[in-house]
Amino acid sequence: MSTFNWSGVFDYMPELGKGLYYTLLISILGIAIGFILGVLFGMGRISKNKILYGLSTIYIEIIRGTPVLVQAIWIYFAMPLIINQAILDNGSFRMNSIVAGVIVIAINSGAYIAEIVRGAVASVDSGQMEAARSLGLGQGQAMRHVVWPQAFRRMIPPLGNQFIISIKDTSLLSVILVPELIFQGRQIAANHFNAVEIYTTVAIFYLAITLTLSFILRYFERRLHI
Amino acid sequence: MIEVVNLHKSFGDLEVLKGIDCKIEPTEVVCVIGPSGSGKSTFLRCLNMLEELTDGDVIIEGEHLSSRDININEIRTEVGMVFQQFNLFPHKTVLDNIILAPQKVRKLKKADAIQKAYELLDKVGLRDKADNYPSQLSGGQKQRVAIARALAMDPKAMLFDEPTSALDPELVGEVLEVMKGLAREGMTMIVVTHEMGFAKEVADRVIFMDEGVIVEEGKPEELFDNPQNERTRHFLGKVL
Secondary structure: OOOOOOHHHHHHHHHHHHHHHHHHHHHHHHHHHHHHHHHHHHHHHHOOOHHHHHHHHHHHHHHHOOOHHHHHHHHHHHHHHHHHHHHHOOOOOOOOHHHHHHHHHHHHHHHHHHHHHHHHHHHOOHHHHHHHHHOOOOHHHHHHHHHHHHHHHHHHHHHHHHHHHHHHHHHHHHHHOOOOHHHHHHHHHHHHOOHHHHHHHHHHHHHHHHHHHHHHHHHHHHHOOO | OEEEEEEEEEEOOEEEEEEEEEEEOOOOEEEEEOOOOOOHHHHHHHHOOOOOOOEEEEEEOOEEOOOOOOOHHHHHHHEEEEOOOOOOOOOOOHHHHHHHHHHHOOOOOHHHHHHHHHHHHHHOOOHHHOOOOHHHOOHHHHHHHHHHHHHOOOOOEEEEEOOOOOOOHHHHHHHHHHHHHHHHOOOEEEEEOOOHHHHHHHOOEEEEEEOOEEEEEEOHHHHHHOOOOHHHHHHHHHHO
8 A cells, every 4th residue: 555645635636626516516506407307397297288298208218218428428519519500500609518517417317306206296195186176276286285295205215316326427527528526536647647546535525425415315304204 | 055967977988977966955964875886986076076077067056067167176165075085184284284275275364274273173172183293193083184174164065975984983983973063053965975874863865876876865764764776775785
């Protein structure tokens, strides 16, 4: 172990810190937008409206059926070409890698969260909706005050799972040049030949993020008596 | 108050109600009995449109449920419903279960809704359970809360869908007592039930249904003691 310079890792903290910042930024924005998408498309999957149901199903199947890596590459490299050639015609559109990263995490987590939302809402006994409607509450009121609060409690464990998966998925964004943790780590390791120290530190950073999240989720689960 | 005209209800190819006609007068207590699968519950659920009518009509206080531009939420506030499985909202306390609809639908102020809720809890004998969650109550207590919740909307009629069928035998009495009290106060009630004792004692009229039609109806003493139809006799012979 004497050949490894562990204390030297601290010299690269500014770079690793920048990576951590982008990992957290993209995770938080991506998951927040993904949650909104998930709720919308999840409700679409339960909707009696055939168009909403169809759109939601297509979205979920496309995202679930393709790798995150392919989605990232497609959005960063292919989509700008389509926008420039087919829509703008003047080639002025530039895709920012961080924006692309947020889009990838959002649409990807959104598809999985949609299925979590659908499952949780469907798991609430149909008698709950009937009882609410029989009291004169409208469909929306019954959903908001009766079904949704019960569904939301059941969503928390699988949502936590998905959040952790999405955080780890941000590491794939290094291929589209997002300066997140593993991208920064690779830059440092390539220049200073300290792969063991840097990649181990990067792994610990990821673990610290996901363990913190697990802890917060467990706290919520306890508070909501799940 | 409630008039049912040639009501038909099908689920796909299965015709459950095959033309029901009946009239329920204000303050009348009507018990609906019959073998399982006879369409009793479906009939009841059509009365507040938890099931869509396939054909025919239900007229509640002059409003035709078959009409397209009907406000079903408004009609449901006039017709309370009590379910076999209680269907209390498990994430809300007893008090919050009761005040939800008065606040959201009737737009009552919270303080007024709470005051009314306590009056109703007194009526069903559960004032001390106001802050409990449904999971902390016995089946009989749950059903009494469910009755209070329905009454909080000041309905003109109450529908009971086998309200004691999911209860342990020793808890049936407390629920029936509350229902008897309601009947004495003049509430219009339609009760799908297997409690023949209750039907005999409380009902103004008993309807016997079988295979999606009303086979026979009459005052309880007539129907129970002197049934005219062979199917009624056969059914009563098994349950009495």
